[in-house]
Amino acid sequence: xxxxxxxxxxxxxxxxxxxxxxxxxxxxxxxxxxxxxxxxxxxxxxxxxxxxxxxxxxxxxxxxxxxxxxxxxxxxxxxxxxxxxxxxxxxxxxxxxxxxxxxxxxxxxxxxxx
Amino acid sequence: xxxxxxxxxxxxxxxxxxxxxxxxxxxxxxxxxxxxxxxxxxxxxxxxxxxxxxxxxxxxxxxxxxxxxxxxxxxxxxxxxxxxxxxxxxxxxxxxxxxxxxxxxxxxxxxx
Numbered sequence: 001x002x003x004x005x006x007x008x009x010x011x012x013x014x015x016x017x018x019x020x021x022x023x024x025x026x027x028x029x030x031x032x033x034x035x036x037x038x039x040x041x042x043x044x045x046x047x048x049x050x051x052x053x054x055x056x057x058x059x060x061x062x063x064x065x066x067x068x069x070x071x072x073x074x075x076x077x078x079x080x081x082x083x084x085x086x087x088x089x090x091x092x093x094x095x096x097x098x099x100x101x102x103x104x105x106x107x108x109x110x111x112x113x114x
Numbered sequence: 115x116x117x118x119x120x121x122x123x124x125x126x127x128x129x130x131x132x133x134x135x136x137x138x139x140x141x142x143x144x145x146x147x148x149x150x151x152x153x154x155x156x157x158x159x160x161x162x163x164x165x166x167x168x169x170x171x172x173x174x175x176x177x178x179x180x181x182x183x184x185x186x187x188x189x190x191x192x193x194x195x196x197x198x199x200x201x202x203x204x205x206x207x208x209x210x211x212x213x214x215x216x217x218x219x220x221x222x223x224x225x226x
Contacts, residue, residue, distance in 0.1 A: 004157075033213060040123070042218035043158070043203060050211070058213065090157050100146050100165070100210055105157030 003027045004106035006091050012112045019078040021109045023091030031101065032074040034058075034066060037088040037108070046089075049074055081113040116141045118206050120217025127194050128225050135220045137204035138186040144206040147180060147187045148214065152201040161202075162189070194224045 004025045013019055023032065034046040045058030047066040055066060063085060065077045078085055088110050092103040117140040127133045139147075148163035164171045164178045164187065171178050175194075180187040191198055201221050205214040 035216075040218060042120075043216040045213050045215075048213050092157075100148075100163065101207060101212075101214055102148070102160055102163070103150075103158075103214065105159070107155070107157050 004091055004093055004104055006106035006109045008109060010110045012114065013081055014114050015082055017081050019081050019111065021076045021089055023074045023106060025072050025093045027093050027104055029093035029095050031094045033092040034076045035090045035092060036060065037090060083113045086111060086113045116144055116206055116208060116215040118204060118215050118217040120204050120220060122220060124221045126223045126225060129194060129196060131194055133191045133194055133222055135189045135202055136186060137217050139206040141208060142185060144208050146207045148205050149178060149189050150203045158203055196224050196226050198222060199224045
């Protein structure tokens with residue numbers, strides 16, 4: 001089984017629908033992240049969490065929310081999806097090691113908003 | 115905040131040749147610089163990293179160099195092989211408690 005599991009892997013939805021992307025990990029890492037990948041724009045940080053009670057906005061948090069249900073689970077929600085949220089979404093984890101965040105990524109969730 | 119610029123956006127090389135990808139960063143206090151490789155249909159994976167107290171690091175056919183004065187770092191791949199074809203991302207972070215900021219990626223194609 002993968003260390004970082006994302007569900008669903010692919011999702012097509014319509015404008016205005018609520019969408020949840022889920023992430024679970026077996027790495028035992030404290031830190032979890034949600035990134036968005038768009039062609040030509042690289043990986044941009046949406047939200048991150050350094051422990052269960054910690055939630056921080058990233059570079060592009062508008063239109064998104066997150067929930068850290070447990071150390072191993074971090075979900076991303078789009079309350080009312082819009083077409084420009086069509087993208088590849090990655091969950092990642094890292095251990096709390098001073099000086100470096102070595103990320104382990106999931107395989108990605110491709111979201112299409114029509 | 116930190117800003118990372120990466121060049122080129124696409125790179126094609128003949129098998130066996132070398133490939134170089136360059137990144138610049140804006141915050142002189144950044145001290146950790148990793149490189150990630152993303153193969154088709156997969157998430158990015160760390161291939162090499164360097165800290166600000168080191169100028170160069172090698173791992174078999176890949177190496178990373180860091181110039182703190184100029185605020186740039188580079189990935190060097192020698193004797194390229196078809197399996198090196200992928201998207202490569204550079205990144206930088208200020209401390210262990212700040213998330214990575216990624217460059218926009220370089221699509222490397224190795225032509226057999």
